Amino acid sequence: MSKQSFIQGAVILILAGFITKILGFVNRIVMARILGPEGVGLYMMAVPILILVITLTRLGLPVAISKLVAEAEAQGDRIRVKRILVVSLSITAVLSIICTVLTLLGAKVISAWFLTDERAYWPLMAITPIIPIVAISSVIKGYFQGKQNMRPSAYAQVIEQVVRISLVVFLATLLLPLGLEFAAAGAMISVVIGEAAALFYLLTTFKYGKRKKTFRIRQGFFTQLQKGKETLHDLLRIGLPATGSGLIGSVSWTLEPILVAQSLAAAGVATAVATAQYGLLSGYAIPLVMLPMFITYSLSVSLVPAISEAQATHHHALIHRRLYQALRIALICGAPSTVVMIFFAEPLTTVVYGTPEAGTFLKLLAPFFLLLYFQSPLQATLQGLDMAKTAMMNTLYGAMIKMMAIVILASRPSLGIYGAALAININVCLVTLLHFFSVVKVIKGFSIHFQDVLKVGIAMAVMAVGGLYCLESLQSELNLSLSWALVLTLFFAGGIYFLSLLVMKVIGRQDIERIPLIGPHIAPFFPKR
Template sequence: MASFVKGTLLLTVVIFLSKLFGFVYRMQFMRIAGEEVVGIYMTAYPAFIFFISLVQLGLPIALTKVVAELYAKGKITDTKSVLKTCLRISTVSILVLLPVLWFITPTIAETLLQSEGTRYPLIVAIYTVPIVVYAGIIKAYLLGLGKTTPTAWSSLIEQTIRIAAISFALPYLLTDSSTTNAAFAMGMTALGECAAFIYLLIHYHFVKIRTDKKVSTYRSGPLFRIALPSAGSKLFGTFTWFLEPIVFLKALTISGLTATAATTLYGVISGVHIPLLLFPAFIPAALAIILIPAISNAAAVQNVRLLNQRITISLRLCSLIGCYAATFFLLYGDFLAVELFHLKDETNYMKILAPIFYFYYIQSPLLSILQALDQARVAMMNSIYGGIGKLLLMLVLAAQPMLQQYGAIIAIGFGVLLTSFLHIASVRNNPKIEVGFRLFAASYGCFVVTCIVQSMISYNSMITSIVITFALLTILLALTKQINLSDFRYVRLLFSRL
């Protein structure tokens, strides 16, 4: 258990730094390039992520799971053959799919995204895909062996390079063309990915398993049985994200806005408000990464007690993070967005999204639990239902002149709710898991009560208001036994072994 906590703490710290650096990057990007360039970049970025998911074929998740199971059973040499097979499949995927993506890029930019300005950023993104794919394979292999350090630090290195580039290079490269500026920004993303890949290669060189035995090629069948459902889930998730700006722009133009205004609005929502809400998710993100090998390992040796122990602690922690984050953003989120990103005025987007995004913080650990327990297909279907629901509702609501971008905000929240509730139901139906879900209802109730009380009281100082808010929330969580001091024995166990 100590190794699980140690890996989680390491990933939490480094992912926090990575999120913080990413936050700084977005602030610098908005201030230097402006809302229109950010809008073009954020419109193209979901397509970039979709390209990566398409080419990866779900192999990183499958590789991590298989390597973790082999490692738990002492079959160390066999892990190398799994890596070899994944690299071969990835190479074939890159050679087959990238030319197709290159060919259809103009159609994606002009017809689907309805923005000629996204064409060059997308071209730069296509050149970056192979780097991300190979880096993902190495990262997944090391994670399966229990090496959490490279996963964490590679992300931090990537963000550091991006901040340096956006702060010191972009101001000298800016032109009068928003399209060119967005392409430069995508190129800086590529620089960060290259730096992370180089770090992973160096780390792999020093930890790779050396053996005199000839490494055979692992059969692809077992890999694809895990990879394809995982790929379907991730692919559909990224595909709905890819469709999101398309549906958003189409619906808003139907409602009466110009394409330029709609693109700028999408850039503000997806480049400012959503990242703000996702910033506290560094702990759930760390847990989601480490839960796959941790739960796969416990399931492989049939240790049900350890399995439930890890799941319980993870979900309780994510629930607490979601509770504090939702409370803060509902009360202070819109003011924070204006102050940090120099937006023109408060939009009240946060007051709509914050109560919903509580469930986002538990979504990624739930997804990892399902994938680790061979329920990747169930997770995929949950993502499909959530994605379809979001897009359909966005198309209907955002096209209404009375709602416009607020309709899109409601639809984004609906997608989060639907997917999270389906994940919760799927985990509860697994006979191996004995975890109760009262903790979600209790912590959410504490969030609601705190927000109602604090919204009725006026303070002269925002700092005073925040301190009292968190103090009240902590008291309520303690009274409802959501803050469990007994969990800290695992932290003591960790430090006793350091």
């Protein structure tokens, strides 16, 4: 499997992310129908513990491996690539064994005391075997990403979801007669088997891929491990700050509902009302504005090795170009999502949730969350430039300011829950700007292309006007239901946006050519930009 360009790799991951988003949505629907709210609740109780343990086990190594392998490949140092893999596998093996044993031994205490429902014990036990599987998968994915071959990671995502969905109905239904906790455990087992199938694919590709390696992992394993002190230092120097950023985010999101509840109580809001308001904000509005994040995540995964390779070869112009390409894609993809969530907020939340009140929060968050789509590429750039610690500190500053803003704003009776929404917006803006200024400080001469921003802004305005007119016409003149009118409107508005970008030459033949499989065939029908 050959190396792809930065854009090709990003597009492959974006397509895989889109497919897995759809499959994941299908999986949640299936689970909800089989398990019901209580069963899903038991399932979800085990998930945060699992995510925390996996975060500690991975130790930020996928990012570190991706960066270091890209640098070693750029310098043609195959021995260093092998040493990176040997040390990484050793670290994750030790950590996964420790974390798995601790989780198994502490499952009863965790379920009874921390999760407050002893029935969560079985889902937690069922999901624990996934820890070493994900740990090894992360190392192999980091290796492929460092070689700038994104196909294995993309295919593994899809395989995991397909296997999971194929098994969840069978296992959950099979165990349901034993109780909801066992049915939830069955759903967890489907996740474990899905990850195992993805790992099997990754290992097979690693061993039998088209581009044969010039080394074997088992040969001289302990010799390379003994010589790996410097490699260990490099991995931890990048991996620990990346883990820190993830943990800061996790702790921040954990503390957020506590601070919001206390602040709303201080503002005189009744507990039941406060819970409902926070549900609208965090359970309804935020998941919608976060939907396009799979695009920026894909960009980030592809960007780390691309930036690292350019830095290793001292190709500073290439660093500029790749960061510009990433931010440009984030802008082009994030802009239409922002339009939909601002101008079609109430229809969207009505169709999706049956709760038009959530539209108010969606409109409040959406304009600021456009900046969030730039945050991941900027953070990936900092990591690729060996500034993972700076990215972590920026995240920490943002989390601290957000928590203080929640207390100050949400406790004011005149703001209430809207103060919490504003605090979240402040966090998004602050961290993104801190990342941007950190990047500009290191990459001399880098700046925003305001001409592109202006053109995308015009396309957004055209999309909003055309979409609003379309929705009104479909409902008033054709008397369509809101659901059908909204779906047709979004297709129409998306088409207008795309055509506007073509007319203003924001996208052109060069961009279409980079779409895997179909791009080269349809590109000749598009004008150059």
